[in-house]
Amino acid sequence: MDISGRTVLIAGGTSGIGLGLARRFADAGSTVVVGGRGTGRIDDLETVKIDVTDPGSVLLARDEVLAHHPGLDVVVTMSGVMLVEDLRDPAHIAQAETTVATNLLGTIRVIDAFTPHLIERGGGTIVTVTSGIAFLPFPLMPTYGASKAGVHAYTESLRAQLAGTGVEVTELVPPAVATAGQEKVNPAALPLEGFLDEVVELISENPTPDEILVKGVHQHRWAERDGTYAGLVERRSRSLETLPGRS
Numbered sequence: 001m002d003i004s005g006r007t008v009l010i011a012g013g014t015s016g017i018g019l020g021l022a023r024r025f026a027d028a029g030s031t032v033v034v035g036g037r038g039t040g041r042i043d044d045l046e047t048v049k050i051d052v053t054d055p056g057s058v059l060l061a062r063d064e065v066l067a068h069h070p071g072l073d074v075v076v077t078m079s080g081v082m083l084v085e086d087l088r089d090p091a092h093i094a095q096a097e098t099t100v101a102t103n104l105l106g107t108i109r110v111i112d113a114f115t116p117h118l119i120e121r122g123g124g125t126i127v128t129v130t131s132g133i134a135f136l137p138f139p140l141m142p143t144y145g146a147s148k149a150g151v152h153a154y155t156e157s158l159r160a161q162l163a164g165t166g167v168e169v170t171e172l173v174p175p176a177v178a179t180a181g182q183e184k185v186n187p188a189a190l191p192l193e194g195f196l197d198e199v200v201e202l203i204s205e206n207p208t209p210d211e212i213l214v215k216g217v218h219q220h221r222w223a224e225r226d227g228t229y230a231g232l233v234e235r236r237s238r239s240l241e242t243l244p245g246r247s
């Protein structure tokens, strides 16, 4: 896809990867609106308040964005939370509910809000955001992995359902990136700007790839195919030792 001259909404663009991607689109000459609950910290981009767990908020945001930008042609569903859960403690259900409401239902709500507009235009791009963890579990974040695997499956069906409308669907699959506190706990997390360099190169290909896979996520994406899955899950399970009461 061409990332210049587009009109872009990034829901979940108020920090981290979303904000970085928003600035890349803006630098390339696109008009960008970033959405989230905490828009106050952004002073270099247009913002819209949106809480993707609240259906009314999503519709209000849609109406505001389309009123100002009737030519909107790119929607990125970046909003997400990454929560640790201890499945031996039933209290984890609170984190599970927040995760599904934000990452999975929130993604579906944002897509639903803008799909009729994009179909009516006869063209545009929906960018969903999953994770390497959608393809290779990280046992410390069980519902997170489930939510992102769900978004992957949903994306595949969405692409099939929108075929022939002119609306393309691509899935960004980040590995660990040094945002949202990852930089403090995961030395392997990719520096944001280097990650974005790769993303911009891949997403700019024509035709747009179905999946945006930077080199660092290939080991997750292809673990089952490559026969490395069981060993990697075992290795990644060592992170469970960091939970209270485990060693």
Ligand SMILES: NC(=O)c1ccc[n+]([C@@H]2O[C@H](COP(=O)([O-])OP(=O)(O)OC[C@H]3O[C@@H](n4cnc5c(N)ncnc54)[C@H](OP(=O)(O)O)[C@@H]3O)[C@@H](O)[C@H]2O)c1
Pocket: 011, 012, 013, 014, 015, 016, 017, 018, 035, 036, 037, 038, 039, 050, 051, 052, 053, 078, 079, 080, 081, 082, 102, 129, 130, 131, 132, 173, 174, 175, 176, 177, 178, 179, 180, 182, 189
């Ligand atoms: N960093 C990584 O290692 C990594 C790896 C794979 C995938 N990802 C995915 O990449 C995306 C961005 O992650 P990040 O690392 O950039 O994290 P981040 O800095 O915490 O950004 C998360 C974004 O989601 C928004 N958000 C959270 N809850 C929301 C809600 N209820 N309604 C609307 N927006 C909401 C936040 O905005 P407000 O707080 O302003 O609402 C923020 O803009 C997420 O989907 C994440 O799962 C990240």
